[in-house]
């Protein structure tokens with residue numbers, strides 16, 4: 001059976017800011033590059049671009065490529081399969097992964113992904129996987145998550161030196177992670193740097209010659225003076241999360257369009273439970289994204305979006321797939337473009353605003369954007 005076909009229409013390009021689906025997250029790769037360059041100018045270390053969690057929702061492969069183009073010399077990811085994805089996409093720079101299952105070790109080794117090791121048991125598992133070559137020993141300097149307890153460190157480094165002498169493994173790095181990395185106060189970070197320096201001295205005494213020592217994350221790299229470290233692991237800053245206000249540029253904007261517009265009368269309620277009841281006649285617009293797409297439900301009472309240059313408040317509850325905005329007496333039409341967040345340069349909300357409305361951090365807003373939201377890549381003109 002054939003469906004009735006509409007007559008062929010001339011191919012039309014979408015309008016300049018038009019979008020194809022219900023919403024899209026547009027990632028400006030030039031902002032990623034610019035943010036990498038900003039860090040390279042400000043810090044002494046090389047940049048390890050942290051593209052875990054699909055590059056904080058931005059898309060790991062395109063972001064990794066852009067970061068490497070702008071001079072990042074390493075990539076960092078949490079999970080093994082994230083590292084494998086980068087290798088499969090053809091990225092050749094060294095990659096460090098710090099969360100993996102023993103069963104994944106062989107695959108990681110096969111494509112020369114560096115792994116983090118915190119204990120002798122982990123080291124032995126790595127050594128017994130013939131393909132595994134490059135290891136970074138992690139010292140816990142105060143975060144108290146992964147990392148070798150300081151009192152296990154000498155044994156770990158001596159064991160590592162033993163295996164290295166046998167040619168079973170190369171200890172390429174020694175590292176730690178800051179507990180107060182996003183703080184403007186470097187007291188705790190400085191303490192952790194001292195502990196890491198001691199750890200490196202002990203490792204050298206055990207015979208290890210790591211080629212990279214690394215400690216700082218984005219904000220830590222800016223606050224902590226650590227010229228004797230080689231890499232900074234830059235995550236948040238890549239995406240324009242600007243914890244210290246150094247002029248980073250948010251790379252993602254999330255845009256949608258009103259799918260319906262209608263008038264309601266004073267006294268009428270909107271959305272589940274009628275949390276909002278209109279106190280006047282007003283125009284309401286439907287935005288076709290919801291908490292399944294990453295719009296935080298808890299933000300409903302404070303949030304707003306931008307439409308025709310005007311901030312329209314979210315009214316009523318945010319549902320799984322949609323929410324409603326109050327356009328007042330503004331002339332809006334179905335299909336009107338809506339910016340859920342952007343870089344703020346046109347007065348639109350930012351991911352940082354949404355984080356504020358939801359009582360969280362922009363990292364969680366970006367990571368929460370769901371798989372129903374297509375990512376599109378562009379090269380900005382700024």
Ligand SMILES: *Cc1c(COP(=O)(O)O)cnc(C)c1O
Pocket residue numbers: 050052098177181216217218219233234235236237
């Ligand atoms: C996420 C992460 C980073 C990046 O931190 P940002 O504050 O986002 O720059 C660095 N190192 C480790 C171990 C991480 O898990």
